[in-house]
Structures are given as C-alpha cells and as structure tokens.
Amino acid sequence: MTPAPAPTIRKALTIAGSDSGGGAGIQADLKTFQELGVYGMSVVTAVTAQNTLGVHAVYPMNEQAVQAQLQAIGDDLPPDAVKTGMLVDASIIEAAAECVVRYGWRNLVIDPVMIAKGGSALLRQEAVSTLTNKLLPLSALVTPNIPEAEELTGMSIVTLSDREEAARRLCQMGARGVLLKGGHDPSTQDLVIDMLYDGRSFRFWENKRLDTRHTHGTGCTLSAAITAGLARGLELPDAVDLAEAFIHAAIAHSLGIGAGQGPTNHFAYRSTTKQ
Numbered sequence: 449m450t451p452a453p454a455p456t457i458r459k460a461l462t463i464a465g466s467d468s469g470g471g472a473g474i475q476a477d478l479k480t481f482q483e484l485g486v487y488g489m490s491v492v493t494a495v496t497a498q499n500t501l502g503v504h505a506v507y508p509m510n511e512q513a514v515q516a517q518l519q520a521i522g523d524d525l526p527p528d529a530v531k532t533g534m535l536v537d538a539s540i541i542e543a544a545a546e547c548v549v550r551y552g553w554r555n556l557v558i559d560p561v562m563i564a565k566g567g568s569a570l571l572r573q574e575a576v577s578t579l580t581n582k583l584l585p586l587s588a589l590v591t592p593n594i595p596e597a598e599e600l601t602g603m604s605i606v607t608l609s610d611r612e613e614a615a616r617r618l619c620q621m622g623a624r625g626v627l628l629k630g631g632h633d634p635s636t637q638d639l640v641i642d643m644l645y646d647g648r649s650f651r652f653w654e655n656k657r658l659d660t661r662h663t664h665g666t667g668c669t670l671s672a673a674i675t676a677g678l679a680r681g682l683e684l685p686d687a688v689d690l691a692e693a694f695i696h697a698a699i700a701h702s703l704g705i706g707a708g709q710g711p712t713n714h715f716a717y718r719s720t721t722k723q
C-alpha cells in the first residue's frame with residue numbers, strides 16, 4: 449500500500465514575553481496555535497512574573513539572546529506567519545525587524561502591546577517610534593486596542609469616525625491592515641465592535657459584550673488566532689473571522705481560575721465547534 453502523503457505542517461512564530469500565569473504572552477500564543485492546528489515556535493523577549501493579580505516583575509532578555517533565538521528559527525524553521533507581542537525596547541524591535549527582512553518572513557501580525565491591564569509597562573515609551581518606523585511598515589496587520597491606537601497615531605479616539613481616521617493613519621504609516629479592537633470602548637455598553645481596515649474598506653465584527661472579569665490575555669489570544677489563520681493560508685478577513693469566533697468562545701467559557709483577572713479558555717473553541 450502506498451503511504452499517505454505527509455500533511456503540510458504550517459508553522460507560526462511568536463516573538464513575545466513569557467507570562468508565568470499562562471494567560472497572556474508566549475503561553476497564550478502557543479496554546480492558540482496548537483488549538484488551531486499550527487506548529488508553534490517562540491522567541492522570548494522577556495520573562496514576567498505574572499498571575500491573575502498582575503505583573504509582579506519583568507526581566508527583559510538581552511539583545512544577543514533575542515537575536516540568537518531569531519537566527520535559530522530563521523536558519524532552519526521558516527514560519528508561515530509571525531506575530532509580535534511584548535517587545536520591551538527599541539533594540540528588540542530592531543532585531544525582530546532585521547530578521548523579518550533578512551529571512552523574508554511574510555504575514556507579520558503586530559500586537560502593539562504597551563501596558564498590561566493592571567497598568568504595568570510592557571514597552572518602553574521611547575520605543576514607540578521604533579515600532580512605528582521600523583516594524584509597522586513590514587506588517588500585514590496591526591491589532592491595537594483603543595489606547596494603543598491613540599498612542600501610535602497621537603490622536604484621541606472617541607467616535608466611530610475617529611476610529612476610522614486612526615486606522616487610515618496607521619495604514620499611511622505603513623501597516624497593510626489594521627484591526628482596531630473595541631474592548632476599551634465605553635460607548636458600546638452591550639456590544640464590542642472590532643473594526644478591520646485593509647487600506648480600502650472597513651469591515652466590522654459586533655459581538656455581545658460578555659460580563660466577566662476574566663479577560664486577561666484577550667489581545668494576545670486574538671492576534672495569535674489571526675496569525676494561525678494566516679499561517680494556514682486564509683485570506684486576512686477569513687483569518688479575522690476565525691479569530692473572532694475563537695476569542696468569543698474563549699471569553700464566554702472562561703476557566704474562572706485565580707483570585708483576580710483570570711485567563712480565557714483556549715480549549716473552548718475546539719470543544720464547542722465542529723472541526
């Protein structure tokens with residue numbers, strides 16, 4: 449009997465910080481990749497001592513350690529899609545940008561992580577301009593929440609037309625696409641509205657706003673699910689569709705662990721959806 453052909457293994461890389469509590473960062477990304485059938489790889493930029501009560505300490509990796517991890521991936525395991533999360537400082541952003549160019553990595557999703565929900569800084573303020581100048585122009589998609597979009601564009605975002613203007617500006621700054629997330633918008637009380645702009649048109653995803661405190665790592669999980677979709681060969685709107693379903697299930701069926709703001713449930717999508 450002829451053996452069945454080997455399945456194509458799709459690979460995704462996350463360049464991000466470690467969350468010891470497992471709800472955000474590298475851990476959330478790898479769980480999401482695994483759940484969506486993509487082989488996950490990681491470049492660790494920092495180790496955080498973190499749980500559902502907050503970020504207790506941050507230990508950045510040195511630049512050489514980050515470069516060595518990037519090179520190890522680039523020389524042997526070309527990813528089909530790449531996402532970035534906590535990038536700490538300008539030197540790490542530059543190392544990541546340099547490898548994206550050197551190895552020709554496509555499907556780059558930037559989650560411009562700046563401040564954890566508890567208020568801890570995950571990116572140095574002076575590194576924001578390096579992110580916009582060096583990494584943004586290489587991206588297929590940037591996924592800011594509203595405060596991050598305000599920081600990146602320098603404009604305040606209150607209305608829906610502000611959101612559209614911010615997305616246009618981010619594309620003018622070099623991003624190919626923008627997913628502006630609505631979790632932080634107080635004006636939509638019963639709904640969360642995420643908006644995709646591809647440089648030409650807008651598309652909206654409206655979901656019921658779930659009444660839960662367990663939303664730690666939602667941004668990481670959403671961007672990792674989009675990255676997994678792109679690695680699997682989906683077009684951007686279809687990858688966002690998949691990721692929206694994944695994050696909504698993960699929040700709706702949260703695990704309820706920890707005394708504070710707990711993680712989402714990365715198993716929920718698989719266990720509630722016919723695959």
Ligand SMILES: Nc1ncnc2c1ncn2[C@@H]1O[C@H](COP(=O)(O)OP(=O)(O)O)[C@@H](O)[C@H]1O
Pocket residue numbers: 592593594629630631632640641642655656657658659660663665666667668670692695696699
């Ligand atoms: N209470 C909620 N109910 C349902 N979806 C939510 C809720 N909070 C956030 N989301 C979704 O989680 C994702 C992350 O949103 P957001 O909170 O804006 O970003 P971040 O986690 O980066 O701060 C988005 O897809 C958003 O729609």
Ligand SMILES: Cc1ncc(COP(=O)(O)OP(=O)(O)O)c(N)n1
Pocket residue numbers: 464465466467472473474496498533534561563564565566570663664665666667668669
């Ligand atoms: C190591 C690490 N990376 C990113 C975050 C931020 O996660 P995010 O999904 O944006 O939101 P919160 O987890 O802050 O609620 C993090 N906390 N740690």
